[in-house]
Amino acid sequence: MPTELRAPYLDALRTGKRPYLSVRLFGPSGNSLGAIGIVDSGADVTCLPVMTSALLGLDKEDLEPSRVQQLGGAKAAFQARDPIRAQLDGVPDFEFELRPVFCEGHQGLWGRQDFFRAFEAITFYEAAQEFVITIP
Amino acid sequence: MTITPQESFERAQRAAMPAVDLTEYEGAWVALRDGHVVASSLHPVALRNNPAVSADDMLIPVPMDGHSILIA
Numbered sequence: 001m002p003t004e005l006r007a008p009y010l011d012a013l014r015t016g017k018r019p020y021l022s023v024r025l026f027g028p029s030g031n032s033l034g035a036i037g038i039v040d041s042g043a044d045v046t047c048l049p050v051m052t053s054a055l056l057g058l059d060k061e062d063l064e065p066s067r068v069q070q071l072g073g074a075k076a077a078f079q080a081r082d083p084i085r086a087q088l089d090g091v092p093d094f095e096f097e098l099r100p101v102f103c104e105g106h107q108g109l110w111g112r113q114d115f116f117r118a119f120e121a122i123t124f125y126e127a128a129q130e131f132v133i134t135i136p
Numbered sequence: 137m138t139i140t141p142q143e144s145f146e147r148a149q150r151a152a153m154p155a156v157d158l159t160e161y162e163g164a165w166v167a168l169r170d171g172h173v174v175a176s177s178l179h180p181v182a183l184r185n186n187p188a189v190s191a192d193d194m195l196i197p198v199p200m201d202g203h204s205i206l207i208a
Contacts, residue, residue, distance in 0.1 A: 005145045012153045013199055022152030022194065034152055034194035049197050051165075051180045090148025091141065106199040 002120050002134050005091070009129040012036060013107075019124065019131045021110060022089040025098070027056035028082070034089065037108025039122060039131060045079075045111040046100040053102045056084065068103045077103035083114070094135050152194050161198045168194040 012020040019039040026032050033055050035048060053063060063078040083097035096118030116122055121134040155171025165180040166173050167189040174193055177183035183195060 003141050005142055007145070007149060010153055013196075014158065015199055020153065022149050032191060034192070036152065036194065036196050051197075054181050055184055055195060088145065089152045090145035106197040 002136055005088070005133045005135065007131055007133070009131070015107075017129060021133075023110065024087045024089055025052075025056060026085040026087075027058060028062065028084070029057045031055075031057050035108050037110045039115070039124075039133075040109040041112060041116065041122075041124075043109040043111035045113045046098045046115050047077075047105075047109040047111060048100045048102055049106055049108065050078070050102045050104060052100075052108075053078065053080070058084075063102070066101055068101055075104060077101045086118075088133070091135065154196075158198045162200045163198065165195055165197050168196065 007019070007021065009017040010020045011017045020036055021039050022034060022036050024032055024034050033052065035052065037046070037048070047068065058080060062081055064081050066077045066079040067074050068077045079101045080099050083099045085095055086098050087095050098114045100114070119133050120136045123132045125131065151170050153171060154168060156173060158166060161173065161176050164176045164178050165183050166176045167183055167186070168174065169190070175183060175186045175188045177186065180195055183189060
């Protein structure tokens with residue numbers, strides 16, 4: 001039976017109230033990292049600050065060149081060749097996979113083609129300033 | 137008392153988020169434990185290797201942008 005988890009928008013980094021979510025990521029050698037990002041339906045895939053790849057223990061061989069399109073234009077980036085495991089903080093029983101792009105910037109984004117696909121639904125309630133993640 | 141999935145989720149998410157003003161760390165990475173800064177560094181790998189930092193701590197970069205409208 002699906003489980004709905006409700007979360008408020010937060011001003012987590014003093015940059016404005018947004019649908020922030022904390023996710024634990026697991027690198028190929030088993031090291032884990034807690035990461036904060038914005039649940040972003042406008043991002044094709046999950047995007048993480050470039051140095052996050054080093055923290056996850058990803059080597060050059062684990063990454064492939066990619067490009068990301070931002071408002072300022074296209075920029076070089078690297079994407080994980082293989083998916084990495086992830087869990088929502090506080091939900092250890094449900095594991096999913098992400099194939100993030102690592103790019104410039106300080107803001108993590110949980111994107112559609114990997115993060116959103118892991119769940120039955122992600123619903124934003126803008127007036128209430130909250131969102132609901134439905135775990136299958 | 138049974139903890140519901142929602143309660144477990146809420147507690148963990150609250151503990152992971154910064155509970156303090158991170159303005160003084162703008163541009164650096166910080167290690168957070170229960171929302172409070174344990175250590176900081178300009179280089180995240182150096183931060184991870186800091187003995188004060190544990191594997192369960194959150195390691196996050198602190199944006200320099202300040203309050204702004206995000207369109208992505």
